[in-house]
Amino acid sequence: MKNACVKSLIDIGRNDDRIILISVDQPTGFEKELKKVFKKRFIFEPISEANVVGMAAGLASNGYIPYIFGHATFNTRRCYEQIVLDACLQENHIRLIGMGAGLVNAHLGPTHTAIEDVSLLRSIPGMTVLVPSDAYEVTQLMPQTVEHKKSIYIRLAQYGEPRYGKKVENNKRNKAKIGKADVIYTNNKDAEIDVLFISNGVMTPISVESSMILSKNNINSKVLNISTPKPIDTSTLCKEVSSSKHVVIAEEHTLIGGLASACLESLIDNLGSDNLPSISRIGLPDKFIHNYGSQKSLLQKNNMMPEQVAKRVVHIIKNKNLK
Amino acid sequence: MKKNYNKLVALSKKSTLDKRSKNLRKVVMRGFKNSKKGHVGSAFSMIEILRVLYDDILKYDLKKLNWKFRDRLIVSPGWASLALYAILSDKGFFKTEELDNFMNTDSILGGCIVKLIPGIEATTGACGHGLSIAIGMALSLKLKKIKRKVFVILGDGEHGEGSIWEAALSAKKNKLDNLIIIIDYNKIQCSGLTKDVSELEPLSEKWKSFGMKVHEVNGHDVKELKKTFKKLKCNKGYVNVVICHTVMSKGIKMFENNPTYHWKGGIDTELHSEMKKSIDRY
Numbered sequence: 001m002k003n004a005c006v007k008s009l010i011d012i013g014r015n016d017d018r019i020i021l022i023s024v025d026q027p028t029g030f031e032k033e034l035k036k037v038f039k040k041r042f043i044f045e046p047i048s049e050a051n052v053v054g055m056a057a058g059l060a061s062n063g064y065i066p067y068i069f070g071h072a073t074f075n076t077r078r079c080y081e082q083i084v085l086d087a088c089l090q091e092n093h094i095r096l097i098g099m100g101a102g103l104v105n106a107h108l109g110p111t112h113t114a115i116e117d118v119s120l121l122r123s124i125p126g127m128t129v130l131v132p133s134d135a136y137e138v139t140q141l142m143p144q145t146v147e148h149k150k151s152i153y154i155r156l157a158q159y160g161e162p163r164y165g166k167k168v169e170n171n172k173r174n175k176a177k178i179g180k181a182d183v184i185y186t187n188n189k190d191a192e193i194d195v196l197f198i199s200n201g202v203m204t205p206i207s208v209e210s211s212m213i214l215s216k217n218n219i220n221s222k223v224l225n226i227s228t229p230k231p232i233d234t235s236t237l238c239k240e241v242s243s244s245k246h247v248v249i250a251e252e253h254t255l256i257g258g259l260a261s262a263c264l265e266s267l268i269d270n271l272g273s274d275n276l277p278s279i280s281r282i283g284l285p286d287k288f289i290h291n292y293g294s295q296k297s298l299l300q301k302n303n304m305m306p307e308q309v310a311k312r313v314v315h316i317i318k319n320k321n322l323k
Numbered sequence: 324m325k326k327n328y329n330k331l332v333a334l335s336k337k338s339t340l341d342k343r344s345k346n347l348r349k350v351v352m353r354g355f356k357n358s359k360k361g362h363v364g365s366a367f368s369m370i371e372i373l374r375v376l377y378d379d380i381l382k383y384d385l386k387k388l389n390w391k392f393r394d395r396l397i398v399s400p401g402w403a404s405l406a407l408y409a410i411l412s413d414k415g416f417f418k419t420e421e422l423d424n425f426m427n428t429d430s431i432l433g434g435c436i437v438k439l440i441p442g443i444e445a446t447t448g449a450c451g452h453g454l455s456i457a458i459g460m461a462l463s464l465k466l467k468k469i470k471r472k473v474f475v476i477l478g479d480g481e482h483g484e485g486s487i488w489e490a491a492l493s494a495k496k497n498k499l500d501n502l503i504i505i506i507d508y509n510k511i512q513c514s515g516l517t518k519d520v521s522e523l524e525p526l527s528e529k530w531k532s533f534g535m536k537v538h539e540v541n542g543h544d545v546k547e548l549k550k551t552f553k554k555l556k557c558n559k560g561y562v563n564v565v566i567c568h569t570v571m572s573k574g575i576k577m578f579e580n581n582p583t584y585h586w587k588g589g590i591d592t593e594l595h596s597e598m599k600k601s602i603d604r605y
Binding site: 020040041043045046048050051052053054055056057058059060061062063064066081082085086089090 | 438444445446449451452454455456457458459460461462463464466467485486489490492493496497
């Protein structure tokens with residue numbers, strides 16, 4: 001996912017002098033090529049997120065389009081006031097690339113897990129938040145970030161892309177668009193849908209996998225991928241939710257302020273609380289994580305891996321007599 | 324070092340104010356008349372710095388505020404807004420009458436400066452933001468090969484913010500010789516004397532250690548300020564820092580050097596009139 005992001009950026013920056021990449025002491029893996037293509041527009045700064053965001057705002061105020069490459073944790077929490085005041089308030093449009101988001105850096109502990117970043121960034125007026133689910137989506141979204149007249153947070157949390165990516169691709173994915181939600185998988189196209197998964201980031205391939213497992217239990221489901229939690233695609237969201245018996249919203253984030261919150265806010269405002277189907281949320285608890293291991297081991301610990309999600313859905317359906 | 328510091332502190336206290344400096348202070352007083360409150364201290368300590376910059380140094384075009392060949396000025400202590408409003412209205416960026424609405428609900432002029440006001444380059448008011456924005460602007464001018472300067476005024480109190488020192492490292496690393504850092508060193512911050520809150524001395528040595536070329540002046544001496552700004556060498560690969568020794572609330576004798584007047588509420592008609600008289604007598 002990171003590679004796809006930087007490669008796309010190199011392609012974009014090759015013919016567009018407005019593009020600047022600032023790395024906050026984070027190797028991109030493409031230093032040689034970036035120096036060759038971007039020349040002085042590739043800036044390596046010390047570990048100083050607050051300064052870098054302010055500096056990027058200054059660059060943006062004079063016509064540049066700065067992309068800031070850094071850790072999702074530090075690129076959001078450490079420089080929050082600069083993002084709010086220097087970038088968003090003053091309409092100095094910057095792009096924050098948050099690497100290693102979610103539980104990707106689980107092995108390093110709570111200092112390096114970004115599980116409230118979407119909530120933080122989503123609450124800033126004028127901010128666009130992107131949570132792509134795989135490299136394929138990153139490659140499609142990146143060129144669209146250039147002319148987008150808002151600041152953008154691009155959350156990168158890779159997760160065994162090729163394995164899940166291919167399965168989704170076989171199902172013929174539409175082109176990802178900023179601000180557009182898309183049904184990317186349906187396990188039984190000819191049948192009435194029992195469960196609508198709404199997800200983004202790594203929970204999209206996991207939801208697809210869960211959907212596949214559920215088809216074996218004769219539960220028909222589909223996956224609505226919302227790679228832009230802000231601004232959310234209200235019309236697709238309402239349309240899909242209105243025609244569903246049960247909705248499961250899944251995110252690699254705490255259940256405060258992330259995708260589920262964004263969906264529920266939009267649904268209540270647009271459909272009304274009386275017109276909603278049964279809705280369940282799958283995400284991380286409102287707790288600091290004091291475990292290590294890996295992204296997958298922590299997803300496992302929180303009952304969020306495909307088999308576990310499928311089991312939870314079967315249980316919900318049974319309890320609620322939805323089928 | 325200490326000798327020079329003491330000399331400049333003494334000079335800044337002794338400095339008299341000419342007619343233009345007094346008149347600009349009276350424009351500031353128009354703001355206080357309506358609001359009856361505000362950041363008094365820095366509104367008066369920064370006047371001569373701003374006056375010299377706008378009268379003699381900055382290149383700008385009133386008819387084309389976004390002129391790409393303009394110099395930029397960022398005022399990081401955005402709460403010193405009235406000083407800036409006074410000079411901007413004096414120069415014709417907006418009408419002086421606007422100050423009569425200072426801090427009103429629908430006024431364009433708030434307690435801290437915002438980019439929506441004609442002539443303001445950056446919204447500031449939260450401490451420690453201005454220098455980083457200025458660095459981005461200076462870098463953008465370098466990349467575009469535009470030979471113009473970026474001036475940024477910093478308050479002394481905001482030196483407590485880590486972002487100032489992050490920015491100092493970055494300015495040096497990026498060899499921003501088109502960047503001029505001006506410090507309004509009035510030695511008072513929100514909760515007291517800067518030396519009591521957190522001693523900044525030796526301030527010039529701190530900036531020198533970051534690789535900057537440091538100049539120290541009496542920040543109320545118009546001639547000295549002009550001479551210093553004019554003489555700056557801005558093509559030598561280093562950042563210039565001009566430490567301006569100033570007096571908090573300069574021009575209002577009864578408020579000078581008293582931390583109580585960093586922010587002052589309750590400026591009623593009587594007090595307002597006394598403040599104006601104090602300026603006249605100075």
